[in-house]
Amino acid sequence: xxxxxxxxxxxxxxxxxxxxxxxxxxxxxPRNRITVIMGVSGCGKTTLLRHLIGLKSSRPKExxxxxxxxxxxxxxxxxxxxxxxxxxxxxxxxxxxxxxADNVSVPxxxxxxxxxxxxxxxxTIKLHQVGLSEFCDYMPSQLSGGxxxxxxxxxxxxxxxxxxxxxxxxxGLDPITAAGLDNLILELKDTLGMTIIVxxxxxxxxxxxxxQIVVLDKGRLLTAGSPEEIQTSQDERVVQFLERQADQKQxxxxxxxxTLVGRQIxxxxx
Amino acid sequence: xxxxxxxxxxxxxxxxxEGSLNRSTVPEIRKGLLKFARQGGIKVxxxxxxxxxxxxxxGIALMVEVLRVLSSNGGTLRLTGLNRNAVKMIRLSRLDxxxxxxxxxxSGS
Amino acid sequence: MLRYVRMLGALALENIENxxxxxxxxxxxxxxxxxxxxxxxxxxxxxxxxxxxSFFVIGFTAISTGMVLGLQGHYxxxxxxxxxxxxxxxxxxxxxxxxPVLTGLMVTGRAGSAMCAEIGIMRIDEQIxxxxxxAIDPYAYLITPKLVASLIAFPLLTAYCDVVGIFGGYxxxxxxxxxxxxxxxxxxxxxxxxxxxYMGIVKSLCFSVLMIWICTYKxxxxxxxxxxxxxxxxxxxxxxxxxxASIAILLCDYFVTSVMT
Numbered sequence: 203x204x205x206x207x208x209x210x211x212x213x214x215x216x217x218x219x220x221x222x223x224x225x226x227x228x229x230x231x232p233r234n235r236i237t238v239i240m241g242v243s244g245c246g247k248t249t250l251l252r253h254l255i256g257l258k259s260s261r262p263k264e265x266x267x268x269x270x271x272x273x274x275x276x277x278x279x280x281x282x283x284x285x286x287x288x289x290x291x292x293x294x295x296x297x298x299x300x301x302x303a304d305n306v307s308v309p310x311x312x313x314x315x316x317x318x319x320x321x322x323x324x325x326t327i328k329l330h331q332v333g334l335s336e337f338c339d340y341m342p343s344q345l346s347g348g349x350x351x352x353x354x355x356x357x358x359x360x361x362x363x364x365x366x367x368x369x370x371x372x373x374g375l376d377p378i379t380a381a382g383l384d385n386l387i388l389e390l391k392d393t394l395g396m397t398i399i400v401x402x403x404x405x406x407x408x409x410x411x412x413x414q415i416v417v418l419d420k421g422r423l424l425t426a427g428s429p430e431e432i433q434t435s436q437d438e439r440v441v442q443f444l445e446r447q448a449d450q451k452q453x454x455x456x457x458x459x460x461t462l463v464g465r466q467i468x469x470x471x472x
Numbered sequence: 473x474x475x476x477x478x479x480x481x482x483x484x485x486x487x488x489x490e491g492s493l494n495r496s497t498v499p500e501i502r503k504g505l506l507k508f509a510r511q512g513g514i515k516v517x518x519x520x521x522x523x524x525x526x527x528x529x530x531g532i533a534l535m536v537e538v539l540r541v542l543s544s545n546g547g548t549l550r551l552t553g554l555n556r557n558a559v560k561m562i563r564l565s566r567l568d569x570x571x572x573x574x575x576x577x578x579s580g581s
Numbered sequence: 582m583l584r585y586v587r588m589l590g591a592l593a594l595e596n597i598e599n600x601x602x603x604x605x606x607x608x609x610x611x612x613x614x615x616x617x618x619x620x621x622x623x624x625x626x627x628x629x630x631x632x633x634x635s636f637f638v639i640g641f642t643a644i645s646t647g648m649v650l651g652l653q654g655h656y657x658x659x660x661x662x663x664x665x666x667x668x669x670x671x672x673x674x675x676x677x678x679x680x681p682v683l684t685g686l687m688v689t690g691r692a693g694s695a696m697c698a699e700i701g702i703m704r705i706d707e708q709i710x711x712x713x714x715x716a717i718d719p720y721a722y723l724i725t726p727k728l729v730a731s732l733i734a735f736p737l738l739t740a741y742c743d744v745v746g747i748f749g750g751y752x753x754x755x756x757x758x759x760x761x762x763x764x765x766x767x768x769x770x771x772x773x774x775x776x777x778x779y780m781g782i783v784k785s786l787c788f789s790v791l792m793i794w795i796c797t798y799k800x801x802x803x804x805x806x807x808x809x810x811x812x813x814x815x816x817x818x819x820x821x822x823x824x825x826a827s828i829a830i831l832l833c834d835y836f837v838t839s840v841m842t
Binding site for chain 3: 281
């Protein structure tokens with residue numbers, strides 16, 4: 203664990219009941235950089251994210267936040283941590299009963315004594331950053347999925363967090379809006395030195411913004427490194443992953459035929 | 473967070489802010505600062521932020537509120553002494569054209 | 582054979598775990614009251630949701646129940662030649678029993694199910710996770726205002742139900758059966774004691790706690806056990822919540838009545 207790492211994952215194992223979903227995950231998240239956690243659905247990246255934001259409890263010594271063991275966090279320490287982070291959930295997770303601007307204002311209203319006008323201005327600034335300043339007084343249900351996500355990002359940024367966690371930012375967005383979000387994420391890192399962790403399965407986006415890429419496969423760490431290192435990796439599994447796991451498709455197809463026909467059909471090599 | 477004011481000419485005011493300007497300190501000085509800005513006949517208010525150690529979006533929002541009050545009376549707000557970080561933050565908030573940013577490092581770049 | 586024993590054991594453990602979890606939930610719900618600045622407006626909004634919006638339902642229930650009590654009461658009492666105490670019969674039945682119970686059941690069906698669904702939807706949409714990640718205690722923010730509002734609204738609604746019900750009995754007794762209005766109101770006044778009203782208040786408070794506890798709990802834990810966060814989980818949770826809360830209210834009713842009589 204070096205000083206440049208704000209979060210250190212040291213052998214994280216995770217279970218849902220008896221089923222183990224993460225096996226001995228080990229890597230560090232550097233300060234002021236963008237780390238992208240990648241993998242196909244079911245690889246455990248969402249579970250890993252939940253551990254990082256404290257929604258799933260970790261065992262002792264498995265997850266260190268600035269040198270402190272998160273497994274030993276009391277509620278007050280966890281709240282302290284949470285007030286320094288912002289989280290964008292996959293669906294945006296906006297509160298349906300209030301306007302978009304009120305949504306962004308929620309953390310400010312609860313955690314600060316700012317006047318409501320000041321809060322309103324902060325909310326407008328944040329919404330403008332994500333391109334939604336005209337929609338301040340709309341209800342979440344009146345917005346498209348992509349817009350709800352952007353509003354969720356504005357809310358995550360309301361308290362100027364040091365660490366930002368983003369779950370699948372591009373899903374549901376058109377390429378132009380997705381690129382706009384990527385640019386905002388880069389700008390946040392450059393301007394504010396924000397540490398950003400992005401969970402995604404989109405390769406192009408990952409390579410565009412990441413300083414470090416971490417690849418998970420079936421709950422295990424496949425590889426971790428800079429985009430260049432990953433792209434030039436000789437490890438055949440990494441190469442295959444980059445080629446969208448053609449072999450995975452093959453296995454799936456065989457299982458599919460077996461289900462239909464009742465037995466395995468030997469592959470004809472031509 | 474402390475602020476000192478000075479009326480140099482009849483329609484210009486200088487304000488110097490010291491300390492942090494973030495969501496913990498803004499509530500304390502907001503009332504006083506806005507009251508000051510509401511004084512009639514101000515053409516230019518210059519706020520010196522060189523001694524401000526910590527500026528976050530709440531601080532910028534307060535500047536916007538001051539600007540609002542001033543422009544409703546026909547005045548402008550000039551921010552001086554901004555360090556690189558402060559300029560970046562204002563740019564990130566897309567407000568660089570709202571304020572008159574003078575004598576700041578990185579302005580105009 | 583062994584498999585069934587194992588299943589039974591698992592079921593028992595699951596239910597005990599559930600009970601424990603409900604207990605923890607209850608304490609967290611209460612803790613939200615003691616915590617930092619009580620939020621005034623959310624509580625007021627919830628009072629409007631639980632109380633004001635139930636006005637019509639309770640009023641309708643009360644008037645029809647009162648009228649039925651008047652009819653049945655008159656029928657029974659006339660067998661003993663005691664029609665003149667119809668007022669007492671209607672009033673006591675309502676104040677001690679039917680007022681709190683019917684209010685409890687109707688409000689559970691109306692507001693309890695709505696609350697369960699609202700919180701369940703928030704759960705499946707990760708909104709409760711979002712609150713936690715913003716260092717906002719979801720109990721203090723979501724649940725406690727509803728609890729405080731119910732504790733205020735239930736006794737008031739119950740009282741309103743009692744009054745309207747007594748009036749319903751009056752309509753039947755005086756309007757239909759030609760009882761002397763003075764006799765009716767007199768028998769009400771003479772028979773109702775503070776203990777009766779007190780019993781009604783205690784019951785309404787207990788029922789309000791039960792409703793909030795069970796309905797919000799079911800909403801809060803929607804999908805968490807099954808690992809399935811789809812909309813059908815919300816409707817399942819809501820049905821279970823209303824049924825469980827109603828049964829709990831009826832059981833509690835017996836318990837309180839027997840303790841306080």
